[in-house]
Amino acid sequence: MAAVDRSLVANLPMFAGLSPAEQDELLREARSIRYPKDTAVFDQGAEAARFFLLLHGHLRVEKTTSQGQQSVVRYVSAGELFGVAQAMNLTHYPATAVAAVDSIALAWPSSSWQRLIVKYPSLAASALQTVGSRLQDTQARVMEISNEQVEQRVAHALLRLAKQAGRKVDTGVEIDFPISRQDIAEMTGTTLHTVSRVLSAWENEGLVEGGRQRIILRDAHRLHALAEGEEAIQSRKRSS
Amino acid sequence: MAAVDRSLVANLPMFAGLSPAEQDELLREARSIRYPKDTAVFDQGAEAARFFLLLHGHLRVEKTTSQGQQSVVRYVSAGELFGVAQAMNLTHYPATAVAAVDSIALAWPSSSWQRLIVKYPSLAASALQTVGSRLQDTQARVMEISNEQVEQRVAHALLRLAKQAGRKVDTGVEIDFPISRQDIAEMTGTTLHTVSRVLSAWENEGLVEGGRQRIILRDAHRLHALAEGEEAIQSRKRSS
DNA sequence: CAGGGAGCTTGAGCTGGCGCAATCTCCGGC
DNA sequence: GCCGGAGATTGCGCCAGCTCAAGCTCCCTG
Numbered sequence: 132m133a134a135v136d137r138s139l140v141a142n143l144p145m146f147a148g149l150s151p152a153e154q155d156e157l158l159r160e161a162r163s164i165r166y167p168k169d170t171a172v173f174d175q176g177a178e179a180a181r182f183f184l185l186l187h188g189h190l191r192v193e194k195t196t197s198q199g200q201q202s203v204v205r206y207v208s209a210g211e212l213f214g215v216a217q218a219m220n221l222t223h224y225p226a227t228a229v230a231a232v233d234s235i236a237l238a239w240p241s242s243s244w245q246r247l248i249v250k251y252p253s254l255a256a257s258a259l260q261t262v263g264s265r266l267q268d269t270q271a272r273v274m275e276i277s278n279e280q281v282e283q284r285v286a287h288a289l290l291r292l293a294k295q296a297g298r299k300v301d302t303g304v305e306i307d308f309p310i311s312r313q314d315i316a317e318m319t320g321t322t323l324h325t326v327s328r329v330l331s332a333w334e335n336e337g338l339v340e341g342g343r344q345r346i347i348l349r350d351a352h353r354l355h356a357l358a359e360g361e362e363a364i365q366s367r368k369r370s371s
Numbered sequence: 372m373a374a375v376d377r378s379l380v381a382n383l384p385m386f387a388g389l390s391p392a393e394q395d396e397l398l399r400e401a402r403s404i405r406y407p408k409d410t411a412v413f414d415q416g417a418e419a420a421r422f423f424l425l426l427h428g429h430l431r432v433e434k435t436t437s438q439g440q441q442s443v444v445r446y447v448s449a450g451e452l453f454g455v456a457q458a459m460n461l462t463h464y465p466a467t468a469v470a471a472v473d474s475i476a477l478a479w480p481s482s483s484w485q486r487l488i489v490k491y492p493s494l495a496a497s498a499l500q501t502v503g504s505r506l507q508d509t510q511a512r513v514m515e516i517s518n519e520q521v522e523q524r525v526a527h528a529l530l531r532l533a534k535q536a537g538r539k540v541d542t543g544v545e546i547d548f549p550i551s552r553q554d555i556a557e558m559t560g561t562t563l564h565t566v567s568r569v570l571s572a573w574e575n576e577g578l579v580e581g582g583r584q585r586i587i588l589r590d591a592h593r594l595h596a597l598a599e600g601e602e603a604i605q606s607r608k609r610s611s
Numbered sequence: 612c613a614g615g616g617a618g619c620t621t622g623a624g625c626t627g628g629c630g631c632a633a634t635c636t637c638c639g640g641c
Numbered sequence: 642g643c644c645g646g647a648g649a650t651t652g653c654g655c656c657a658g659c660t661c662a663a664g665c666t667c668c669c670t671g
Contacts, residue, residue: 198600200517202514202517202518218499219500220503248495255495256495262503264459265506267459270444270466272513273442273509273513273516277557277560278560311617320517321659323618324620330619342667343617521627551648563649564650565629570649583648
């Protein structure tokens with residue numbers, strides 16, 4: 132239960148409205164926990180005993196249906212609140228969160244939630260915004276999956292990932308954590324095979340550059356055009 | 372600006388934690404507005420000037436992409452909070468809300484939101500829960516659209532509608548507002564044509580009973596089986 | 612440094628459901 | 642009571658993307 136230094140979190144929106152003393156007090160109630168790559172922070176269906184703030188790393192949040200089909204709901208990056216099931220009156224986590232890389236999170240007991248939001252109203256506001264923007268994202272995904280072709284959806288997904296967790300490298304922007312074709316398929320509602328084909332094609336055109344669980348966007352601009360449906364698609368069709 | 376009687380709203384969860392005097396005060400700040408069928412309560416992209424509580428009727432919430440594709444995001448029933456864009460820090464409404472039948476809503480100015488949640492914390496909790504359960508629903512929809520066949524998705528959609536706005540009639544449960552095949556298509560990420568075919572087939576099997584903008588579920592149990600993928604599908608295939 | 616396995620690629624064939632188009636039916640307005 | 646139009650139905654052809662299947666490559670482990 133390492134003590135957490137205020138400087139790690141002071142400039143997160145969640146802590147913005149609070150005095151240093153208040154920040155310290157909030158942090159005193161939290162535990163800092165390390166999650167090695169591929170370990171679960173919590174499991175779908177488990178009792179929602181805690182809520183979290185990711186300090187470092189990246190998590191993959193996935194959901195499995197009763198029939199066993201899995202989808203990647205989203206990725207969590209450092210600074211984000213997550214596992215706030217309790218705030219929405221859920222007693223159990225609706226999804227599983229797995230560390231995509233070695234990660235560190237602050238954990239508060241869910242039972243403190245009620246008390247904390249009364250004492251620190253900015254916490255409620257933060258949660259509302261977190262959940263709100265997550266809702267926006269999810270609705271955007273519904274529209275994408277219903278209305279767009281696979282290529283566009285994959286392009287959108289990559290651009291979103293790059294925005295959220297992109298790291299500049301010499302040939303473009305690399306997604307800053309290991310992500311498999313399977314993961315992308317589960318984000319876009321398609322299959323591993325189709326994603327692989329799409330990325331191969333893009334690689335030939337110099338749009339992206341890939342590898343085992345690695346993706347680098349080389350031409351975000353053209354990808355964006357693709358995502359919006361401005362069919363630069365023709366070129367490839369002819370070249371085949 | 373009709374005065375609103377407390378009795379209309381007193382047993383909604385949103386008002387549950389408040390004293391009658393507080394309820395009255397909250398209501399004093401609201402206007403009650405009538406929306407005839409097919410009129411918009413607010414439009415996607417418009418400035419989020421107010422937030423609402425639906426007192427009576429049903430609204431269809433729809434979203435249009437920049438490319439002009441439309442989806443039905445959800446239906447709002449009486450008692451629900453909606454248009455709380457401001458609470459999630461959006462300055463503009465992300466979707467359009469249209470009265471599916473003649474409806475009545477309470478409207479508060481968005482500018483009051485901050486003040487009101489400080490004064491009535493249960494309002495924030497309510498909003499958080501509203502948004503939270505909406506997020507759950509939307510995520511469930513993503514999983515359905517990605518993993519299920521059209522038939523299952525339509526079955527799920529009908530069952531959800533019936534649960535939310537079902538009215539018992541002698542032959543089964545009728546959805547309590549006009550809803551077209553097109554609307555269902557836009558909820559399930561498919562086309563008018565496919566929905567029509569599915570419903571026709573089901574009608575022949577006695578599962579549902581339809582009409583112009585009307586749907587009655589005659590056999591919710593078998594529909595549920597269908598939705599869960601327990602293929603009673605075979606029977607129809609053979610009989611064709 | 613060899614062996615195994617996870618992740619990826621690629622081919623071939625099939626099909627669910629979409630696009631298009633024609634027709635029908637019912638409701639509301641005049 | 643008739644007409645117009647929105648909503649619904651249905652047939653047909655097609656293709657994007659899925660399924661099934663095989664093989665490859667790189668990384669990690671021992």
